[in-house]
Amino acid sequence: MKEIKKDLDVDAGARDGERTTLDEIARTCTRDLLEAYGVAARPVQSAGDLGASLGFAGIIGFTGPVLRGTLLIATTNATLERSNPAPTSPTREWMAELANQLLGRIKNQLLTCEIEIHLTTPLVLRGQHLSIEALRKVSPIEMVTDEGPILVVLETEPAGTLALVRRRDIQVGAEGDSLLWQ
């Protein structure tokens, strides 16, 4: 696959401040998720020629009363193999689960802003020299690991004007939490 192109102006309702917050949430969640699987991901201004090594992309949609959209995470085969917690499980399956867990983390962060989303099931693309084109108002988040680049796109379509205000009184379960009841 040579290119993935989108021409929709899907982010028309997200103001610059909210877009920055969404990107920061996506960047932090990506970093923390990969760290939980033993891979350090660092942000970069430009990961260079991404298409040279991106081999897998996980795509997962979400819906909700005030926000809907799609998350894409693309990376290299080597990064997936390094982070895969079940090494004999197919890489495509781990790509799907990684996209699912990334959006799950983002969902938990959005909940602290009183924004509820519901996840769909993920789709995986595999190819050579994948090129992810930036939307007009959504620039890809670029990061690198020792195994190559990672690219994340959080495409959002708010219903009206989006307001992202974190509420400290909203307690959301954190990754790794284990609750047991009698």
Place this chain on the structure above:
Amino acid sequence: LKRILVVDDSPTVRQQVGNVLRLAGFDIAEAVDGIDGAAKIREDQSIAAVLCDVNMPRLNGMDMLEEVKRDPKNAALPIVMLTTDGQPEHIARARKFGAKGWIIKPFKPELLVAAVSKLVS
């Protein structure tokens, strides 16, 4: 060996959970979604506890939990939800329907083993 049913549409998660629990001395059965999970619970009386994902195709984990717990025979069967979801309303709903716990992915292997050991002891 105590048999633990792992219900998750991700083969990676099923394998990861299975590897951790087998090392801790458990026997593992697997189901790929809520329909498969409910069927395995009906058919296999040796299942001692269930770890169940929430977001799955066909029948999600919350609906599977509700369906399984509707049968009085499963009243004592411990079911723990294993998911990325940290939404308080969903956690409360699972508890109301009879779940014994809620673990948020990525899980810590030692906590998973401790939780399952406690449930089946």
